Amino acid sequence: MLHIKRFLKKSPWVLHYNTGSCNGCDIEILACLSPRYDLERLGVLNTGNPKQADIFLVTGPLTHRCHDRLLQLYSQIPDPKVVVAVGSCTCTGGVFKDMYNVNNGIDSLIPVDVYVPGCASSPELIMDGIVKALEILEGK
Amino acid sequence: MKKTITIPLGSQHISLLEPVRFNFSCENEKITDVDYNVGFVHRGIEKACTEKFEYKQVGYVVARVCGLCAITHTMAYTLGIEHILNIKTNKKIDYLRILMLELDRIHSHLLCLAHTAENSGFEGMFMKIMGDRELVMDIQEAISGNRVQFDFVCIGGVNRDISTECEKLAFTNLALLDKKVDDLIGKFTSNWSTALKYKNIGALSYDDAFNFNALGPLARAAGAAIDVRAESSILPYKEVGYKMILGQNGDIYDRNLVRLKEIKNSILMCQNILSGLTEGEILVKFKGKPNGESFTRLEAPRGEIFYYLNANGTNMLQRVRIKTPTFSQIPGMVEIFKGSDYADAPAILASFDPCMSCTAK
Amino acid sequence: MIKSIIESFSNLFAKSETINYPYEQIAKFKNYRGLIEYSADECIFCYKCEKVCPPDAIVFKPTKEKNRLYEYNPNLCIYCGECVRNCPKEDLALWQSEKKPKII
Ligand code: SF4
Ligand code: SF4
Ligand code: SF4
Numbered sequence: 315m316l317h318i319k320r321f322l323k324k325s326p327w328v329l330h331y332n333t334g335s336c337n338g339c340d341i342e343i344l345a346c347l348s349p350r351y352d353l354e355r356l357g358v359l360n361t362g363n364p365k366q367a368d369i370f371l372v373t374g375p376l377t378h379r380c381h382d383r384l385l386q387l388y389s390q391i392p393d394p395k396v397v398v399a400v401g402s403c404t405c406t407g408g409v410f411k412d413m414y415n416v417n418n419g420i421d422s423l424i425p426v427d428v429y430v431p432g433c434a435s436s437p438e439l440i441m442d443g444i445v446k447a448l449e450i451l452e453g454k
Numbered sequence: 455m456k457k458t459i460t461i462p463l464g465s466q467h468i469s470l471l472e473p474v475r476f477n478f479s480c481e482n483e484k485i486t487d488v489d490y491n492v493g494f495v496h497r498g499i500e501k502a503c504t505e506k507f508e509y510k511q512v513g514y515v516v517a518r519v520c521g522l523c524a525i526t527h528t529m530a531y532t533l534g535i536e537h538i539l540n541i542k543t544n545k546k547i548d549y550l551r552i553l554m555l556e557l558d559r560i561h562s563h564l565l566c567l568a569h570t571a572e573n574s575g576f577e578g579m580f581m582k583i584m585g586d587r588e589l590v591m592d593i594q595e596a597i598s599g600n601r602v603q604f605d606f607v608c609i610g611g612v613n614r615d616i617s618t619e620c621e622k623l624a625f626t627n628l629a630l631l632d633k634k635v636d637d638l639i640g641k642f643t644s645n646w647s648t649a650l651k652y653k654n655i656g657a658l659s660y661d662d663a664f665n666f667n668a669l670g671p672l673a674r675a676a677g678a679a680i681d682v683r684a685e686s687s688i689l690p691y692k693e694v695g696y697k698m699i700l701g702q703n704g705d706i707y708d709r710n711l712v713r714l715k716e717i718k719n720s721i722l723m724c725q726n727i728l729s730g731l732t733e734g735e736i737l738v739k740f741k742g743k744p745n746g747e748s749f750t751r752l753e754a755p756r757g758e759i760f761y762y763l764n765a766n767g768t769n770m771l772q773r774v775r776i777k778t779p780t781f782s783q784i785p786g787m788v789e790i791f792k793g794s795d796y797a798d799a800p801a802i803l804a805s806f807d808p809c810m811s812c813t814a815k
Numbered sequence: 816m817i818k819s820i821i822e823s824f825s826n827l828f829a830k831s832e833t834i835n836y837p838y839e840q841i842a843k844f845k846n847y848r849g850l851i852e853y854s855a856d857e858c859i860f861c862y863k864c865e866k867v868c869p870p871d872a873i874v875f876k877p878t879k880e881k882n883r884l885y886e887y888n889p890n891l892c893i894y895c896g897e898c899v900r901n902c903p904k905e906d907l908a909l910w911q912s913e914k915k916p917k918i919i
Binding site for chain 1: 494495565603811
């Protein structure tokens, strides 16, 4: 319990969830983990368990069926947590704005700390977003 | 006594890119039944295409059905509308379109192979393939200006011409990739953890491929010669050196090999196109509003994609129907899962390369 | 076996593929599709860009004066470039820059 906060910012683990995106931003997140961009040198590790995660990467415009799952995942991540919305459609709805089964962006449901625009956001932008999320995590 | 346990996989899981839920009923280690739920990402694109967007905008919207085969969706839609509007494109446009389609196929197949390697527990291979994949992504970004969503095709032609620098970059990168794929073929045929372990696992027989309506690499790995590129003449595939690639057993090993060989064939096609490209117009002017219907088939990285369009002479379309390859592969997928070990489930799933945002739209 | 040993040794001395991004810039290709930029002086207010934009990222707000006010939402834009291609004064009134959008 001594310096948990100090170590936290050195190795943030990310959880990734897709709420109805087109996969474009998801494969760019995967490309971020590839040798060219290699997020792991910032200590970032992709995890499948919400209880271990610090940064929540969400893609997609939030379809109605993903509604409950997103809320569940969000509430299972321990504090402090940072939510990063990756892609235009996650920030505002993008092209899917006002379609009948979507909620126009995830900020209608959970608080978002970092908005990463772009369709699809390039790995460069996603990395910028995660670096920004680290700064926010430090302050929390 | 045999006890049946139900194990859920999804909707959020580290080996899944997209939300899809499987319920495996298992007896000991064997899977006896599978229940699947694919509708998590339904957004209502078909409806919106007829109500919210004009026919010139729909091309950009259907690209966002799926990020992996974005160009195929736009392409199929564009070919359909061009058929209704009676637009004749010239050779150069056709070649540029095939070039982008094939580049997209290369990157999609490489992603699938990387995923299979990762799910078989071979992290180093995943990194290596993802590293090689950046070569194609660079070409795509240089040509179209974006890494994933190209927005390259528009009604009547293409949006950008290829500059000489792009051509040079493409040649060097493709030659480099060709060597790396040769290397990968060696690894996928002789390495235990990516190849030999998966012989006879997740096999789909030749008859089942027809019975369960398999498409794309899944059917070709089983030896069934199903490929729209060979059947239809809507794009001049034969002129650029297309070759059908068939497997024999339809297991994971064969599927990987079919994908690798298709990548080699695609690289060859791209090189042929790039060396034979001529000067010419990249956009054909057109007038009028669409009136009529059309059916379009095109080969996406995962199989046949089908578009039905109906227009009545206004700016809005009457009906847009999209049928995607993964949708017809699900029955075959369920059949393969039955009787295989639970431990192999993620690898079998990855070797199918399912695309849920295509299926649910 | 021998082949793989040779390969792993040669990889040890190969140049690293990783770009050390936040500290080192990534070289962008020419014609990267970045932010849409606008100049009110050149615009003739034909509102074509507003009409063709699929997600309505460009909106002209009515004001008290004669000309409307251009508003652009980079978080809504899908960077398709359709507005630029339809603008009658392409490159002067509306153009696609190579800047990347800001993160907030
Ligand atoms: S922002 Fe664009 S590319 Fe990214 S998931 Fe949404 S629609 Fe796909
Ligand atoms: S690039 Fe496309 S989405 Fe963005 S403002 Fe222009 S037309 Fe709209
Ligand atoms: S299309 Fe060009 S000229 Fe017309 S309103 Fe838009 S920016 Fe102005």
